[in-house]
Amino acid sequence: MADETKLASGDSVCLPNGLVSHGDSRTRRVYETARSLHSGAVKDLLSLGVCERCIFRLIPVEAFDSDVSSVSTSTLRSWLESRDDETGSLESSCSRICIVCLGILQFVFSDAKQKLVKTDTSSDYAARITELVKQDRREFDSFGLEVSVPSIIIENERAVLSYLKGKYSNESWLQIKKISVKDALKVLVLDPLRASLGAKSDSSTFHIRLTYSRASDGAQGASEKTHESKRRKTDAENGSNCISENSFEKVYEPCLLSVHCNKMPIFFSGRYFKYSRNVSQSRWIIDDERMGEASVEEILGGNILPACLGDSYKFHAAGREDIDVRMLGSGRPFLIEIQNSRQCPSEQSLKEVEEKINNSEKKLVGVKDLRCVGSQCWAMMREGEAEKQKQYAALVWISRPLEDKDLNSISSLIELKILQKTPVRVLHRRSPLDREKIIHWMKVEKIKGNSHYFLLHLCTQAGTYIKEFVHGDLGRTTPSMGSILGCRAEIIQLDVTDVKMGDS
Amino acid sequence: MEIQKIEVAKNPEIEDAIELPKKRSHDEVEDCEEQQQQQEAQEDEKNRVEEEDELRNLLLSDIGDLPISPPSATQVNFVTYFITDFTKSGHDQYIYRHANGLCVIGLAPTHIAFKDEGGITNIDFNVGKSDRSVLKVSGKRKKNALRSESNTALCKVSTAKDTYIVRCCVKGSLLEVNDRLIKQPQLLNASADREGYIAIIMPRPTDWTKNKESLITLEEYKEKKELSL
Numbered sequence: 001m002a003d004e005t006k007l008a009s010g011d012s013v014c015l016p017n018g019l020v021s022h023g024d025s026r027t028r029r030v031y032e033t034a035r036s037l038h039s040g041a042v043k044d045l046l047s048l049g050v051c052e053r054c055i056f057r058l059i060p061v062e063a064f065d066s067d068v069s070s071v072s073t074s075t076l077r078s079w080l081e082s083r084d085d086e087t088g089s090l091e092s093s094c095s096r097i098c099i100v101c102l103g104i105l106q107f108v109f110s111d112a113k114q115k116l117v118k119t120d121t122s123s124d125y126a127a128r129i130t131e132l133v134k135q136d137r138r139e140f141d142s143f144g145l146e147v148s149v150p151s152i153i154i155e156n157e158r159a160v161l162s163y164l165k166g167k168y169s170n171e172s173w174l175q176i177k178k179i180s181v182k183d184a185l186k187v188l189v190l191d192p193l194r195a196s197l198g199a200k201s202d203s204s205t206f207h208i209r210l211t212y213s214r215a216s217d218g219a220q221g222a223s224e225k226t227h228e229s230k231r232r233k234t235d236a237e238n239g240s241n242c243i244s245e246n247s248f249e250k251v252y253e254p255c256l257l258s259v260h261c262n263k264m265p266i267f268f269s270g271r272y273f274k275y276s277r278n279v280s281q282s283r284w285i286i287d288d289e290r291m292g293e294a295s296v297e298e299i300l301g302g303n304i305l306p307a308c309l310g311d312s313y314k315f316h317a318a319g320r321e322d323i324d325v326r327m328l329g330s331g332r333p334f335l336i337e338i339q340n341s342r343q344c345p346s347e348q349s350l351k352e353v354e355e356k357i358n359n360s361e362k363k364l365v366g367v368k369d370l371r372c373v374g375s376q377c378w379a380m381m382r383e384g385e386a387e388k389q390k391q392y393a394a395l396v397w398i399s400r401p402l403e404d405k406d407l408n409s410i411s412s413l414i415e416l417k418i419l420q421k422t423p424v425r426v427l428h429r430r431s432p433l434d435r436e437k438i439i440h441w442m443k444v445e446k447i448k449g450n451s452h453y454f455l456l457h458l459c460t461q462a463g464t465y466i467k468e469f470v471h472g473d474l475g476r477t478t479p480s481m482g483s484i485l486g487c488r489a490e491i492i493q494l495d496v497t498d499v500k501m502g503d504s
Numbered sequence: 505m506e507i508q509k510i511e512v513a514k515n516p517e518i519e520d521a522i523e524l525p526k527k528r529s530h531d532e533v534e535d536c537e538e539q540q541q542q543q544e545a546q547e548d549e550k551n552r553v554e555e556e557d558e559l560r561n562l563l564l565s566d567i568g569d570l571p572i573s574p575p576s577a578t579q580v581n582f583v584t585y586f587i588t589d590f591t592k593s594g595h596d597q598y599i600y601r602h603a604n605g606l607c608v609i610g611l612a613p614t615h616i617a618f619k620d621e622g623g624i625t626n627i628d629f630n631v632g633k634s635d636r637s638v639l640k641v642s643g644k645r646k647k648n649a650l651r652s653e654s655n656t657a658l659c660k661v662s663t664a665k666d667t668y669i670v671r672c673c674v675k676g677s678l679l680e681v682n683d684r685l686i687k688q689p690q691l692l693n694a695s696a697d698r699e700g701y702i703a704i705i706m707p708r709p710t711d712w713t714k715n716k717e718s719l720i721t722l723e724e725y726k727e728k729k730e731l732s733l
C-alpha cells in the first residue's frame with residue numbers, strides 16, 4: 001500500500017481517496033484478510049445484520065486470532081464495507097446489535113445497572129472488565145478466564161450458516177470449522193485483559209467468569225426462543241434455500257454482562273499419624289457433645305487454614321480408622337481442601353506447620369510430607385482407598401494358653417479368605433451384606449511372661465474389619481481368630497502399621 | 505514389659521536390601537558409582553530400620569496392664585438386659601443393646617429349654633406367617649425387614665421333651681436371624697450368649713424407650729434367679 005507511516009497502536013486511517021494507511025503488520029494482515037473475504041457473502045451478512053467480527057469468524061479464510069483484536073470495530077467495518085461502491089448506511093448498521101453474537105463480539109453489553117456499554121476496541125472492553133473485577137478487591141497474580149454465553153447464539157449461528165450454505169454452496173470456506181463466539185471472545189480479550197489487570201493468564205485457581213445472559217429472560221423469552229427454534233427447524237428440514245433474508249428480521253437487545261470472580265480451592269496432601277486412642281479422624285459430635293478429645297481433621301485443617309488465609313477447609317483421607325485405633329508406620333494419606341485461600345503458603349511456612357503439629361505438647365497427631373498439590377490429587381486418593389493392602393498390629397487375648405503349634409498354624413495361613421457379615425456395630429447404617437475379604441498373611445509375636453496375650457501382625461485387603469476378625473462378631477465373621485485357634489479370642493487394642501499406596 | 509522376640513514379623517524386603525551391597529562390591533570398574541549407591545542403600549536401610557524400631561517401640565510401649573480375663577467384646581460394646589418369664593414361665597431371654605441402637609436377642613442361661621436333658625436339638629424359624637430365615641433385608645434403609653412387635657414369634661426351639669416359642673421381646677425391624685443355628689443347633693447349648701444368638705432387631709428410639717421399662721439389668725437378673733454367674 002502507498003503510505004507506510006507508523007500510527008498509534010495498529011489502527012488505520014481511512015484517507016479521503018479510499019486508500020488506507022496501516023499502523024503495523026498485525027493490522028495489515030487483518031486488512032488483507034478483510035479484503036480477501038468473499039465479497040458477496042460479506043455483503044449479504046452485513047445487510048443481514050451480522051457484526052464485523054462474526055463475519056471474520058463465519059468466513060474463515062485465516063485462523064481467527066488475536067490480531068483481529070488489535071483493530072477497532074469501526075475500522076473493521078470500514079474495511080469490509082469499502083469494497084463495494086455502495087457505501088450503505090454506515091451509522092444505522094453500526095448501531096445494530098449483531099444477530100448472531102448479540103453484541104458480544106461487538107463489545108457491547110448491558111451492565112448491572114441496565115446501562116448500555118459500548119466499547120469500540122478490545123482494550124477499552126478490557127478496561128471496563130478490569131473496573132468490575134477490581135470492585136471485588138481481591139489480589140491475584142494470575143487468572144483463568146471463563147466465558148458463558150446464551151444458548152440461542154448457537155441457533156442464530158446455525159441459521160446464518162445454513163443460509164450461507166444455500167447461497168454459496170461450493171465455497172471452500174463453508175467447510176472449515178468456525179470458532180465459537182465464546183472462544184472468539186477469549187481470543188480477542190485475553191491479551192488486553194492481561195495487560196490491564198497486570199496478571200498472567202493460566203489455568204490457575206483464580207477464575208474470572210464473564211456471564212452473558214439475555215436481557216429479556218423469563219416466560220416471554222422462553223416462548224420466543226421455542227418459536228424461533230421451531231421455525232428454524234422446519235426451515236432446515238425443507239432445505240436451506242427456504243431461509244431467506246426475511247427470516248432474520250429481528251431487532252436484538254444487547255446482553256446483560258455480569259462479572260464474577262471465584263477462587264478455586266487449593267489442596268494440600270500429606271500423611272498423618274494418630275498417636276492417641278482418644279482422637280477421632282473427623283469431627284464427631286453427638287447431641288452437642290464431642291466424642292474423643294480432638295480430631296485429626298481439626299488439628300490438620302486448623303493449622304493449615306491460617307497459613308493460607310482461607311475461609312474454610314475440608315478434610316479427605318484415604319480410608320479411616322476407629323477412634324481407639326492408632327495410625328502408625330508410614331501414616332495415612334490425606335487431602336486438605338482450602339476454600340477461598342488468599343495466599344499460597346511457601347515451603348517454609350508448610351514446614352513450620354508440620355513442626356507445630358509434630359512438636360505440640362500433647363502429641364496426639366503427627367504429619368509428614370505436607371505439600372501443595374494440584375487437582376490431580378483426587379486420582380491419588382481414589383486409588384489408595386479400595387485397592388491397597390493395609391497392615392495392622394493387634395493385641396489379642398485368648399481363653400487358653402498359646403502353644404507353639406499355634407504360631408505355625410497361624411503363619412501358615414496365606415491369602416486366607418474370610419467372609420464377614422456387616423458388623424453389628426455398623427449394621428445400623430450399612431447394608432446387610434456378606435463381604436469376602438482376604439487376609440494376606442499373619443504373624444504371631446509372643447509376649448514374655450504371658451501365655452494368654454500375644455501381638456498379632458497381619459496384612460489384609462482394604463475394607464477388612466479387623467476387630468471382628470479377631471472376636472468373631474458373634475460368629476458372623478468366619479473364620480475368625482477364635483475359630484482358627486479353637487477358643488475364645490478378644491481384641492484388646494489395634495494399631496494400623498502401614499497403608500500401602502502405589503509406590504510411596 | 506519385655507517382649508520375647510521369637511517370631512518377629514520378618515519383612516522380606518530387609519533381607520534383600522542387605523544382600524545388595526555385597527553383590528556390587530565385585531565389579532571394580534563401576535566402583536565409585538556403586539559405592540555411592542551402596543551408601544545410599546545402606547542409609548535407606550538404616551532409616552528403614554530406625555523407622556521400624558520406632559514403630560516397635562510405639563507398639564510395645566502401649567501395652568499396659570494385662571488382666572487375666574479381659575471384658576469380652578459383648579461386655580464392652582453392649583449393654584445387657586434380660587426379660588424373664590416372657591409370656592410364659594421360664595422363658596428367659598437376653599437383649600444386648602449396642603450404642604447404635606441395635607438389639608441382639610438370645611436365650612438367657614436360665615431358659616427352660618436348657619433344663620431338658622440333651623439340651624436343644626432343633627430350631628425352626630418357620631413360625632407365624634413366614635419363615636424368618638428366608639427374609640432378605642437389603643440396603644441402608646433395611647427394606648423388606650419384618651416389622652415385629654415384642655410378642656412376635658421368632659422361632660421354635662425343640663428339645664427331646666418339648667418345643668418352646670422364642671419371641672422378639674423388642675418392637676422393631678427384624679434385620680437378621682442366626683441361620684447358622686439351623687445346621688448347628690448345638691451352638692445354643694454351647695454358647696447361647698455369643699455364637700448362639702437368635703436374632704438382631706432394630707427398634708425405633710421411641711419404641712425402645714417404652715420397651716425398656718419391661719426389661720431388667722444384669723444385676724437384677726442375678727438377684728432374681730439367685731445365681732452367681
